[in-house]
Amino acid sequence: MVKSLEGKTIVLGVTGGIAAFKSVEVVSKLRKLGAEVHVIMTKNATEFVAPLSFTTLAGYPTVVDTFEREDTWDVAHVSLAKKADLFVVAPATANIISKMRTGLADDMLSTTLLATKAPVLIAPAMNTGMLTHPATQENLKALEERGVLIVGPEGGFLACGDEGQGRMSEPEQIVERICQILQTKQDLLGKRVLVTAGGTREYIDPVRFIGNESSGKMGFALAEAAMKRGATVTLIKGSTTAAEPVVSEKVDVVSTMDLKDAMLARAPQQDIIIQAAAPADFRMEHPSEQKIKKQAGEALELRLVENPDIARLVGEQKKDGQILVGFAAETEHVNEYAREKLKKKNLDMIVANNVTQEGAGFHVDTNIATLITDTSFTELPLMTKKELAHVILDQIVELMKTTE
Ligand code: PMT
Numbered sequence: 523m524v525k526s527l528e529g530k531t532i533v534l535g536v537t538g539g540i541a542a543f544k545s546v547e548v549v550s551k552l553r554k555l556g557a558e559v560h561v562i563m564t565k566n567a568t569e570f571v572a573p574l575s576f577t578t579l580a581g582y583p584t585v586v587d588t589f590e591r592e593d594t595w596d597v598a599h600v601s602l603a604k605k606a607d608l609f610v611v612a613p614a615t616a617n618i619i620s621k622m623r624t625g626l627a628d629d630m631l632s633t634t635l636l637a638t639k640a641p642v643l644i645a646p647a648m649n650t651g652m653l654t655h656p657a658t659q660e661n662l663k664a665l666e667e668r669g670v671l672i673v674g675p676e677g678g679f680l681a682c683g684d685e686g687q688g689r690m691s692e693p694e695q696i697v698e699r700i701c702q703i704l705q706t707k708q709d710l711l712g713k714r715v716l717v718t719a720g721g722t723r724e725y726i727d728p729v730r731f732i733g734n735e736s737s738g739k740m741g742f743a744l745a746e747a748a749m750k751r752g753a754t755v756t757l758i759k760g761s762t763t764a765a766e767p768v769v770s771e772k773v774d775v776v777s778t779m780d781l782k783d784a785m786l787a788r789a790p791q792q793d794i795i796i797q798a799a800a801p802a803d804f805r806m807e808h809p810s811e812q813k814i815k816k817q818a819g820e821a822l823e824l825r826l827v828e829n830p831d832i833a834r835l836v837g838e839q840k841k842d843g844q845i846l847v848g849f850a851a852e853t854e855h856v857n858e859y860a861r862e863k864l865k866k867k868n869l870d871m872i873v874a875n876n877v878t879q880e881g882a883g884f885h886v887d888t889n890i891a892t893l894i895t896d897t898s899f900t901e902l903p904l905m906t907k908k909e910l911a912h913v914i915l916d917q918i919v920e921l922m923k924t925t926e
Pocket of ligand 1: 718719720735736737738739740741778797798799800801802803829830831832833834847848849850851852863875877883884885886
């Protein structure tokens with residue numbers, strides 16, 4: 523994506539945490555991309571970074587929480603709230619997150635946040651104990667359900683000396699997310715999307731496995747596109763070789779049974795589930811605990827048992843209004859087999875791809891797909907997996923309208 527934020531106005535709220543110093547770099551990067559940036563600091567934030575640092579980089583006076591200057595305050599909070607194409611809070615402390623949830627407006631930042639109609643992105647930063655406290659977790663979940671976008675937090679060393687979750691995302695990641703939000707339509711804002719990607723591995727012994735060629739590119743493209751369009755994305759990934767996208771939650775799995783567990787635990791909370799992974803249909807009945815030694819001249823027989831059909835299990839538990847999308851990787855009778863899977867797995871749409879076709883299927887950056895629903899059949903030309911991901915999401919958005 524060509525990154526330019528020319529013509530975009532970003533209001534950045536800075537709250538009181540040590541990560542506030544990283545927000546100075548966020549402003550610098552946004553300005554380099556051409557954005558107009560206005561900064562609002564809480565009083566506590568000014569204990570960590572001087573407002574002048576932000577003022578110098580943004581080119582606009584930093585608004586600091588003040589009830590003293592009441593004459594300008596009222597106008598400023600409304601005008602900034604209206605001006606914003608995107609409202610970012612970085613770092614977002616447990617305190618501001620709690621205030622945002624309840625709609626508390628007792629300073630300049632919280633008041634402006636309450637008044638804005640712009641999309642809001644927060645970058646939480648706090649001590650692990652505060653982050654994992656049920657109150658903070660509930661607040662984050664409630665905000666997410668309300669459509670507030672969240673980047674991070676990450677794991678690592680924290681200013682308090684602890685090691686764990688709670689570090690604010692790096693400025694590059696925050697700016698990347700801002701670009702994603704401002705450069706793409708936000709038609710999945712507030713939606714929870716689960717995407718599966720990659721292949722599963724079934725171990726024969728500790729060093730050998732049955733696997734497949736999936737690189738993860740198709741699933742990753744879908745996860746990335748859904749993030750760009752405002753969704754909260756859970757990516758469950760098996761074995762992959764492609765570069766991973768930044769998503770809201772990432773879950774690593776090895777075998778099809780792992781994938782099943784991860785899926786069944788998360789499926790009920792999702793609005794949309796897209797299954798681009800290539801799970802192995804069979805696993806060893808009794809995987810060997812030790813490396814199998816070859817016996818000269820003797821063949822080796824492996825006994826495989828069938829793995830569960832995860833898409834079918836998810837389809838059996840489909841919730842009202844949920845959209846389920848599967849893929850069909852076929853080598854012959856592509857549309858016929860895909861239609862069978864659409865029905866059998868209780869899917870709303872299946873993306874059929876002939877994996878023997880040049881430019882389609884495993885590994886490559888492109889795909890040739892047919893989108894099949896109960897009532898429609900759309901043959902698509904060769905396109906990149908990134909482009910296809912958006913076409914699939916467009917179709918999903920249309921399907922969602924029919925269930926509302
Ligand atoms: O990762 P890439 O290199 O980019 O390649 C992309 C892809 C070819 C893997 C992708 O486009 C694709 O077709 N994914 C589906 C692969 C597959 O397993 O297809 P299937 O026809 O065997 O399965 C049909 C559907 O059921 C799929 O949504 C699959 O995730 C699901 N399934 C399959 C087997 C199983 N035991 N449980 C399942 O849920």
